[in-house]
Amino acid sequence: MIVETGHFALVLALAVAVLQAILPAWGAHVRDERLMAVGPPAAVTQLVLVVGAFLALTYAYVVSDFSVENVYLNSHSAKPLLYRISGVWGNHEGSMLLWVLMLALFGAAVAVFGHRLPQTLRANVLAVQGAVAVAFMLFILLTSNPFSRLAPAPAEGLGLNPILQDPALAFHPPFLYAGYVGFSIAFAFAIAALIEGRVDAAWARWVRPWTLAAWMMLTLGISMGSWWAYYELGWGGWWFWDPVENASFMPWLAGTALLHSAVVMEKREALKIWTVLLAILTFSLSLMGAFLVRSGVLTSVHAFAVDPARGVFILGILVLFIGGALALFALRVGELRQGGLFAPISREGSLVLNNLLLTTACATVLVGTLYPLALEALTGDKISVGSPYFNMTFGPLMLPLLVALPFGPFLAWKRGDLVAAAQRLWLAAVTTLLVTMAVYAVVHRGPWLAPLGIALGVWVMTGSLAELASRSKLGQAPLPESWRRLKGLPRSAFGTAVAHFGVGMMVVGIIGTSAYQSERILVMKPGDQAEIAGYTLTFKGAAPQRGPNYREEVGVFEVTRHGQPVTSLMPSKRLYDAPPQPTTEAGIHVSWRGDLYAVLGDAQSNTEGGYAVRLYFNPLVRLIWLGAVVMFLGGLLSLSDRRLRVGAPKRARMQTSPMPAE
Amino acid sequence: MSRKQRRAVLILACVGLLGLASLLVLFALRDSIVFFHTPSDVVEKGIEAGQRFRLGGLVAEGSVRRGEGSLVEFAVTDTVKTINVVYEGVLPDLFREGQGVVTEGRLDGSGKFLADTVLAKHDENYMPPEVADALKEKGVWQHMGKPQPATN
Numbered sequence: 028m029i030v031e032t033g034h035f036a037l038v039l040a041l042a043v044a045v046l047q048a049i050l051p052a053w054g055a056h057v058r059d060e061r062l063m064a065v066g067p068p069a070a071v072t073q074l075v076l077v078v079g080a081f082l083a084l085t086y087a088y089v090v091s092d093f094s095v096e097n098v099y100l101n102s103h104s105a106k107p108l109l110y111r112i113s114g115v116w117g118n119h120e121g122s123m124l125l126w127v128l129m130l131a132l133f134g135a136a137v138a139v140f141g142h143r144l145p146q147t148l149r150a151n152v153l154a155v156q157g158a159v160a161v162a163f164m165l166f167i168l169l170t171s172n173p174f175s176r177l178a179p180a181p182a183e184g185l186g187l188n189p190i191l192q193d194p195a196l197a198f199h200p201p202f203l204y205a206g207y208v209g210f211s212i213a214f215a216f217a218i219a220a221l222i223e224g225r226v227d228a229a230w231a232r233w234v235r236p237w238t239l240a241a242w243m244m245l246t247l248g249i250s251m252g253s254w255w256a257y258y259e260l261g262w263g264g265w266w267f268w269d270p271v272e273n274a275s276f277m278p279w280l281a282g283t284a285l286l287h288s289a290v291v292m293e294k295r296e297a298l299k300i301w302t303v304l305l306a307i308l309t310f311s312l313s314l315m316g317a318f319l320v321r322s323g324v325l326t327s328v329h330a331f332a333v334d335p336a337r338g339v340f341i342l343g344i345l346v347l348f349i350g351g352a353l354a355l356f357a358l359r360v361g362e363l364r365q366g367g368l369f370a371p372i373s374r375e376g377s378l379v380l381n382n383l384l385l386t387t388a389c390a391t392v393l394v395g396t397l398y399p400l401a402l403e404a405l406t407g408d409k410i411s412v413g414s415p416y417f418n419m420t421f422g423p424l425m426l427p428l429l430v431a432l433p434f435g436p437f438l439a440w441k442r443g444d445l446v447a448a449a450q451r452l453w454l455a456a457v458t459t460l461l462v463t464m465a466v467y468a469v470v471h472r473g474p475w476l477a478p479l480g481i482a483l484g485v486w487v488m489t490g491s492l493a494e495l496a497s498r499s500k501l502g503q504a505p506l507p508e509s510w511r512r513l514k515g516l517p518r519s520a521f522g523t524a525v526a527h528f529g530v531g532m533m534v535v536g537i538i539g540t541s542a543y544q545s546e547r548i549l550v551m552k553p554g555d556q557a558e559i560a561g562y563t564l565t566f567k568g569a570a571p572q573r574g575p576n577y578r579e580e581v582g583v584f585e586v587t588r589h590g591q592p593v594t595s596l597m598p599s600k601r602l603y604d605a606p607p608q609p610t611t612e613a614g615i616h617v618s619w620r621g622d623l624y625a626v627l628g629d630a631q632s633n634t635e636g637g638y639a640v641r642l643y644f645n646p647l648v649r650l651i652w653l654g655a656v657v658m659f660l661g662g663l664l665s666l667s668d669r670r671l672r673v674g675a676p677k678r679a680r681m682q683t684s685p686m687p688a689e
Numbered sequence: 690m691s692r693k694q695r696r697a698v699l700i701l702a703c704v705g706l707l708g709l710a711s712l713l714v715l716f717a718l719r720d721s722i723v724f725f726h727t728p729s730d731v732v733e734k735g736i737e738a739g740q741r742f743r744l745g746g747l748v749a750e751g752s753v754r755r756g757e758g759s760l761v762e763f764a765v766t767d768t769v770k771t772i773n774v775v776y777e778g779v780l781p782d783l784f785r786e787g788q789g790v791v792t793e794g795r796l797d798g799s800g801k802f803l804a805d806t807v808l809a810k811h812d813e814n815y816m817p818p819e820v821a822d823a824l825k826e827k828g829v830w831q832h833m834g835k836p837q838p839a840t841n
Contacts, residue, residue, distance in 0.1 A: 261782075371698045383703060387710045394714050398722075408724065411743060415721035420713045548778050550758050600782070609782040628779035632755060639759045639779045 030095055033083020034174035037124075040076035040131070041164040043069050047134075047157030051150035055222075063146055066153035067138035073160065074135035081115075081128050084173050088115050094180030097121060097173040103186035103605045105576045113197035114187045119321065119337075120173035122200055126317070127167060129201075129208035130160045133237070137212060144233060151219030152212070159211055162344045170337045186605035189577065195255040203248030203275060207313040209241020210282055214310035214352070217303045221355045224362040226299050231292035234306065236666060238289060242282045243662035249275050250655035261611035261626045263546070263643040265651060268417045273396040274316035280389035281309040284382045291378050295367045295440060298379070300360055305382070307356060311349040312389075318345050319396070373443040377435035384428040391420040429483045429534060432527060433490020437497070451497045455489035470543065477542035484534030491527035495520070518668040526661025529654045536650025540621070545644040552637045560644035562623055563587045564596070569627065569638060577603040579612070582627040582638060586616060598627040621646035723793060728770040731796070738796045744772060744804070745791040753786055765790060765802070776804040 047069035054062025087095045088111050091104040101118040102111055110117075116125040134156040141149050167173070190196075216234045220226040252275070257265040266272065285305045291298045318341045369375035395412045402408055433455060437448035449456075462485045466478040496502070498520060499513035545560045553568035567583040579601040586593040596614030603610065616623040621644055628639030725743045726736065736742065744765055752764035752773075760777045763786075774792055784790060784807060794804035 368692060368695065371695065371702075379699065380702070383706050387706055391710055391714055395717075398718065410722045410724050412718070412722055416717040419717035419721060420710070423713060424710065548759050611782055626779065628759070641779050 029083050030087050030092065030174050030176070033080040033086075034172070036076045036079040036083065037127075037164065037168065037174075040073050040080065040127075041161065041168065043073045043076060044157045044160040044164060047073060048154050048161050049157075050154075051157075052154035052222075055147040055150040055154075058147075060146065063150035066150050066157075067142075069157065070131070070134040070138035070153050073157070074131040077124075077128050077131040081124055084121060084124060085112060085115050088112060091184065092180075093182070093184050094176050094178070095173075096175050096177045099177055099181050099184050101187050102184040103576065104183060105604065106187060106192070107575055109194070109197055110187060110192045113191075116200045117187050117191050120167065120171040122204075123163065123167050123171055123321075124173055125200060126204050126208060127160060127163050129204045130156065130163065130211060132205075133209055133212050134160065137215075137237075141233075147223060148216075148219050148230075148233075151222050152215045155215035155218045156211065159215070159348065162347065166337075166340050166344065170340050184605070186576075186603070188606070189601065189603035189608050189610050190259055192603075193255060193259055195251050196259070199248055199251040199255060201248075202244050202251060206241050206243075206245025206248050206282075207275075207278060207316065209237060209244055210278060210306075210310040210313050212237040212241065213285060213306040214348075217306035218352060218355065220303060221352075221359045224359055226292075226303060226363055228293050228296050231289045231302065235286070235289045235293065238282065238285055238306075238309075239662050239666055242279070242286055243659050243666070245275070245279050245282060246655055246662070247659050249279060250652050254652050257648070258613050258615060259610070261613050261641075263544070263613075263624050263626075263641070263645060265540070265648065268395070268412075268414045270396050271320055273392050274319045277389050277392055277396075278309055278312040278316060280385050280392070281305060281312050284385040284389070285309050287378045287381050287385075291375050295369065295375055297365075297367045297369060297375055298382075299363050299365065301382070303363070304356060305386075307349075307352045311345075311352070312393075314341075314345050314348060318342060367441070369440070370442040372438065372445050374435065374438045374440045376443070377431065377438050380431055381428065381435065384424055388421055388424040388428075391424065392417065395420065426483070429487055429530075432487050432530070433493065436491075436494045436523060436527075452490060452493055454496075455486065455493040458489045459486040473542040477538055480538035480542065481535055484531045484536075484538060486531070487534060488528050488531030491524040491531065495524045519665045522661045522663075522665025522668065524661070525664055526658045529657030529659075529661055531654070532650045532657055533654030536647045536652075536654060539647030539650065540645045543646045545642075547642045549640055549642075550631050550634055550637045551640045552634060557640070557642060559642045560621075560623070560646075561588055562593065562644070564625065564642065566638075566640070567595075568636060569630075572599075574601070576605070577601045580627070580630075582614075582625075582640075584614065584625055586623065596623070596625045598625045600627055617649065622648050725791075727767040728765055728772040729767050731772055731802075732770045736796060738798050741793070741795050743791055743793045744774070744802050745789070748784065748786050748788055748790050750786050765792065772800070772802050774802045774804050776807055778805075778807070780807055 047066060050062050050069070051066035054060070054065070084095075084097070086092075087098050088102055089108070091098065091102060091111065093099040093102075097118065097120050098114075101121070102114045106114065115121045134153060137144075137149070137152055137156065141152070144152070213234050216230065216237075220230055249272075252272070253265050256267065257263070285302065288298050288302045288305055292302045318338070321337060321341055367375075395416050399410050399412055402410055433452055434445070434448050437443075437451055438445070459482050463478050463482040466481050470478070495513065495516070498516055499509045501509045501513075504512070547557060547559050549557060551557060551566040553566055555566045557564045557566075563586070565585045565587075567585060569580050569582040572579050572581050579599040581597050581599040584596040584598075586596060594616045596616055598614035599612045601610045601612060602608070611626055614625040614627075624643040624645055626641040626643075628641060631637040631639060723741055723743050725745060726734070728744065728746055730736075731744065746765040746767040749764035749766040749771055752762075754762045756762060758777070759779060760775070761780060762773065762775050764771050764773050766772075774794075776792065776794075791808040792802065792804035793806040793808070794802055797803050
């Protein structure tokens with residue numbers, strides 16, 4: 028009964044979304060206030076109904092109602108509660124319902140928090156949001172209904188793919204989807220602006236917080252996925268340039284560019300057309316990601332279903348929205364007036380460089396991801412494009428971006444002074460140089476370029492600190508005065524510095540672990556010792572154990588360093604009951620130096636009690652995910668800045684503002 | 690600088706960057722893509738020793754042999770032709786006889802395939818798409834959904 032109610036709620040939500048897509052837009056067209064006023068209550072009603080549908084499915088999972096086909100296929104009564112709940116979105120149908128839930132959530136947020144938006148703009152934004160929701164709800168109801176029943180009901184479910192039964196992965200999809208779908212708000216704003224034929228600084232001011240929120244979620248979602256792959260897949264890697272990873276990374280790159288170009292638009296009314304286009308492209312890439320992952324064009328852990336009907340449906344959505352948006356853009360772009368002038372060396376100029384590099388990098392990732400598909404379609408040749416391609420194309424494009432990054436915030440709007448900026452960065456440059464020399468002096472292995480890569484990360488980190496120091500006149504004014512100034516800085520200034528600092532941390536982590544990883548593959552018998560990166564591991568043997576829904580064989584390794592006991596690692600090989608699938612659980616010891624990472628392989632039939640063992644030492648690898656968290660916190664700081672709150676802009680105050688916000 | 694000059698600088702920067710990126714992409718695509726072949730392809734097309742490619746098919750029943758240390762030998766087959774593979778390392782969880790596999794490496798002079806990567810798969814039902822397609826072409830594809838007893 029509850030399940031049917033959920034199904035019914037979803038159908039009602041579709042009806043509401045149809046109204047939301049048509050009435051406010053029509054109202055904005057004919058200037059009818061009553062029609063436009065339909066938007067906000069419709070968006071909130073839609074949210075309530077979709078939440079109802081989602082809860083109904085969740086209920087079916089929690090009580091293990093196997094008469095629901097979706098639950099039967101993806102759940103099992105012996106599964107822990109957390110994974111029964113995360114199982115809701117651990118499959119194709121449920122994850123699309125989560126997608127629609129996120130859409131409704133963002134739509135309702137615009138309705139609730141957007142009461143100071145101009146009436147027609149809000150009406151159009153909600154209408155576009157409604158239209159996107161209609162498309163995806165139709166998709167669910169017509170091709171991927173999670174509520175369909177089975178008769179007779181099976182006694183037990185088939186279970187969830189065990190490698191998905193993991194805390195980080197339980198929360199990876201909600202964050203990722205919040206990011207993808209959050210960009211739909213920027214998209215809706217862009218379409219609304221094109222419909223009205225008007226974009227200005229105020230528009231950018233409204234779009235930025237939504238873009239920032241979506242970007243933060245996506246940052247966290249991607250890094251959770253990477254973290255999961257690192258410890259769960261047992262290969263010691265954290266990013267594989269897998270097409271599915273790229274599908275989430277491309278909207279992130281475009282969204283990062285959008286975040287920066289919106290700043291230029293807000294402060295200087297320049298780059299209007301570009302920003303609108305970027306808003307469309309960012310959400311288009313999100314949709315394309317959904318298509319690539321959901322259509323079965325790519326087969327991987329993320330591709331739940333290989334059903335051509337679904338692929339064609341999503342392709343239709345893709346063509347409708349991307350094609351429609353770009354056509355509207357082409358029609359209306361002439362009506363958007365170009366904004367302020369600026370010199371190449373200026374804040375605007377630096378942000379344009381940022382945008383150029385990020386979007387070009389995004390394009391190279393796109394080529395690498397789609398090329399195998401295109402080549403197979405054209406010639407039938409099957410190829411794979413792996414990490415060497417991406418390292419060769421993406422890497423060189425990130426290099427100038429990171430070198431230039433610290434200069435950006437030091438350049439004035441309109442016309443900047445590169446020499447003055449360089450002077451304020453001297454301390455950061457000296458620190459970077461010292462760190463580089465120290466790395467060269469201490470580390471004698473690895474590629475000779477690697478210390479320069481570390482230096483690049485340190486440069487970005489110290490550069491972002493230098494910005495705060497300079498703005499608080501640290502060292503130039505007395506200390507209490509500096510403190511007062513620092514406290515007086517807008518939160519968005521801290522947000523920028525913190526987020527950029529996170530980028531630097533991530534670069535150090537990436538270079539550190541890629542260049543200096545140690546790896547050993549060997550066969551160990553009980554009592555055997557192995558050395559790696561200064562640690563000595565003694566294998567104590569392996570013993571079988573029983574978990575809630577799996578059996579496992581747990582290996583025990585005593586770890587010492589310079590004769591002192593450090594820890595014991597217990598990597599295991601699990602065999603789940605349902606479905607009966609083996610997984611590898613790595614044993615990981617975390618220290619400030621890096622991660623000691625042990626994987627237990629197969630028992631060796633030709634060696635008594637011997638096991639294949641893989642050992643890794645991944646220096647500084649934690650900085651990658653810590654960096655992502657710091658970037659997220661930077662975004663949070665920026666978001667909490669009062670000046671970024673959605674509200675009516677006061678242009679006079681904006682222009683006299685002594686310190687432009689980032 | 691006039692508006693025109695500024696625009697010229699911007700356009701030059703765009704064109705320059707795009708040109709550079711295109712060059713990078715072309716070079717990278719030429720050097721770093723890896724072709725996929727089935728054992729029949731390898732025999733028919735006469736692939737040279739030392740050339741890097743991916744070999745995919747089924748792990749032949751009864752072919753897995755463990756050598757010194759973590760050295761392992763097995764045969765990859767598309768049921769028409771079979772190629773022997775040598776690999777040193779830990780095999781992925783779902784590596785089993787009779788199941789689909791993709792390996793990456795090169796042929797040595799004697800026709801053995803020296804693999805440095807055996808691809809991990811995420812799901813026991815999962816068949817690498819290349820392998821599935823290749824087996825369909827040979828007319829021997831079937832859904833690999835049934836769990837099979839581990840043989841190692």
